[in-house]
Amino acid sequence: MLWTEKYRPRSFDQVLGNAKQIKEIKEWVDQWIKGEKQPCLFLVGPPGTGKTTLAHIIGREFSDYVELNASDKRSYDIIKNTVGEASATRSLFNQGLKLIILDEVDGIHGTDDRGGSRAINKMIKEGHHPLLLTANDPYSKRIKSFKSKCKVISIKKVHTNSINAHLKRICSQEGVTFDDQVLKELAKRSNGDMRSAINDLEVLARGKDSIDKSNLKDVGVKDSRSNIFDSVRRVLKSKNLPKIRQAMYLDEDPTLVMEVMAENIPREYEKPQEIQRAYEMISLADLNFGRARSSRNYSYWRYASDFMGIGVALSKKETYRKFARYTGSTSFALLGKTRSKRDLRDRVADKMAEKMHISRQVAISQFPYLSLIFDNDVMAYEIASYLGLEDDEVKLFRTKKIKKPPEKKTTSPKKIDTDNLKSDGINSSIYAKKVDKNSKTSSSQDKKVTPKDKPLKRKKISKNSAEEDNKPSPDTKEKEKEKQTSLFQFN
Amino acid sequence: MSGPWVEKYRPATLEDVVGQDHIIERLKAYVKDESMPNLMFTGPAGVGKTTTSLALSKSILGEYWRQNFLELNASDARGIDTVRTNIKNFCRLKPVGAPFRIIFLDEVDNMTKDAQHALRREMEMYTKTSSFILSCNYSSKIIDPIQSRCAIFRFTPVKGHQIIKRLEYIAKEEGLDYDPAAIETMVYFAEGDLRKAINILQSSASVGEKITEDSIYQVISKARPKDVKKMIIKALKGDFMGARDVLREIMVLQGTSGEDMVNQIYQDVSRMATEEELDGSSYLEIIEAIAETDFRIREGANPRIQLEALLTRFLYKARNE
Secondary structure (H helix, E strand, O other), X not given: OOHHHHOOOOOHHHOOOOHHHHHHHHHHHHHHHHOOOOOOEEEEOOOOOOHHHHHHHHHHHOOEEEEEOOOOOOOHHHHHHHHHHHHHOOOOOHHHOEEEEEOOHHHOOOOOOOOHHHHHHHHHHHOOOOEEEEEOOOOOHHHHHHHOOOEEEEOOOOOHHHHHHHHHHHHHHHOOEEOHHHHHHHHHHHOOOHHHHHHHHHHHHOOOOEEOHHHHHHOOOOOOOOOHHHHHHHHHHOOOHHHXXXXXXXXXXXXXXXXXXXXXXXXXXXXXXXXXXXXXXXXXXXXXXXXXXXXXXXXXXXXXXXXXXXXXXXXXXXXXXXXXXXXXXXXHHHHHHOHHHHHXXXXXXXXXXXXXXXXXHHHHHOHHHHHHHOOOHHHHHXXXXXXXXXXXXXXXXXXXXXXXXXXXXXXXXXXXHHHXXXXXXXOOHHHHHHHHHHHHHOOHHHHHHOOOHXXXXXXXXXXXXXXXXXXXXXXXXXXXXXXXXXXXXXX | OOOOHXXXXXXXXXXXXXXXXXXXXXXXXXXXXXXXXOEEEEXXXXXXXXXXXXXXXXXXXXXXXXXXXXXXXXXOOOOHHXXXXXXXXXXXXXXXXXXXXXXXXXXXXXXXXXXXXXXXXXXXXXXXXXXXEEEEOOXXXXXXXXXXXXXXXXXXXOOHHHHHHHHHXXXXXXXXXXXXXXXXXXXXXXXXXXXXXXXXXXXXXXXXOOEOXXXXXXXHHHHOOOOHHHHHHHHHOOOHHXXXXXXXXXXXXXXOOHHHHHHHHHHHHHHHHHOOOOOHHHHHHHHHHHHHHHHHHHOOOOHHHHHHHHHHHHHHHHHHO
């Protein structure tokens, strides 16, 4: 029997680490057994942290359980049949609750397991049976459709000390004398993966009475899927091709790796020509990701991977002997920080898009003009009410303290309109017609305020129009002044 | 309320559309026949693709155009789902009070390939009840099967004298006072984009004084994406991280598109060369890099990453030291 099986925890108490998570899981189990239906439980975490172990322990709490793991084909029909069978053969104990475990659901294959996620979704929705899913990658696209409907519990890596302690226990049970340093090293290398630590120990110690440091070299360093930062550091710090290749074997979204790589190039490399060369490689990688995306031909990814791995690594003359602090992409941080501002921007752009037959992007490209146009109170008022902008949205174009927009003066809105006519020196008959319409439809309030004034003023303007055509400048300027003074009054 | 002038002065009929005379002539024939094939309008921004589509639809569909007209632009969700449900449902219904129904899809080049493929089926399934008008900037980004199902009309930048005429008309309608030279300047900066020209005109008019060449220059400089020059100077000084931060802020926060960024960088750099802030050979090196960046962005690369890479090319001074 493999040690990983032999020493697999059999109850919640024996599981190392993740105390808080286990408490949550216990509550979930208790509720089910009490007869209260619970949402699907979803354990997410890196390999070797105890997800499958926990799943089996949970299974034992129920009267029975079925499991489908990655080695089974998990198409729609198969899942449905297995589960269907499970639900048909209700056991007589524990209210007939049978736990259904789907292990490693992020490994559900797109074509081979056709409809797999559909079946899972259906089961979650029906919710007759306690359902438990596990997965490694919390961001996998394959689990996206049902992740939000589940109670997600993220299982953390096991602490090195806990692993170390566990290895010691195994050694004493197996009667192996050990060198403290060796177990420590094994625990460290495992990087929080209990299973791989036990496997390594077994390789070293099985059939032996004692282990010491000299045995360590027998165990290959785990071909672990390192995290993004380890890979990025490896690329930026090394010029060794196989090592770099290895570092690029990552179970992460490659465009995300590219972002983190690009972010940290200038943090590691100091010479401008190195930064330039490395960034050219990033640019080429990005280009190939773009090609893959638009052509749906993902073989371009391998070029991208070489450009951003080997290409970036070889852009430096020599490896820097320094410790550079790496960070995630600040543009993502910026996205988070500026969410409310961007929301405001997009909201305004969408209002423009709807009224002006343009896309959001085109609308945004017109913002600079609107900022200028909004300096003019009348135009600002007109456009803001045309687009239906709220006060806070107007602020996008008017950094100055917003004077109470004319629409607030419910007592005399018409007067603004006439002002507007004057200042713009409206001459055309078309526009005059429109104004007529406006005044007809405008509320009776207006009439109360300036009932006699209005038509007179308008007539004046249309009379002027003929003359104004020839010598518009002094007139309009005067009117501009007039308008401004009147607006001041409003303020 | 009449909205911004670009909307207020959007021509409502085919006759009033500015420029594109040969296209308009052919479209009028469709109106006369009360039938039309699927159409594709391609061409740069601000040359009248949307305006023509709207005007054409209104004249063919007549009084009940609203009921028989569906407009979806790039801001609307247009994934496969939309194509398969909304568009399909619209196409399926019989036209009411009009010869057929019209679906206007703006900026089709921003639709995914998958959605385009879904669209292809709809375009031939409902030919009896519906016609499509598609508009795009680059017809190369439209899958061939769709192109082959459309009569393609290539819109060209609006000619200078036509823009002048339109701007003068608006200026008269609005009672503006202007120098004729100012209009010429606007036309120069508009580069055949009438929407841009009108936006410049209204921005200049908003000051409320006589529009002169100077006031146009002021508007142009104020309407630029902000901080681009600042970014370039930082990069030229060798502060790559600083320049990159500015770039990200412009693109993320202001939402400036990659295309606009490239244009602005190009303009700033070429001005710096004219003012001898850049020597000839480094100018050429940078232009080469800008051209390549422009191309890669259009090829579908991520604009921000590409522009970050472009910024490293400005480090040449620091590099040579």
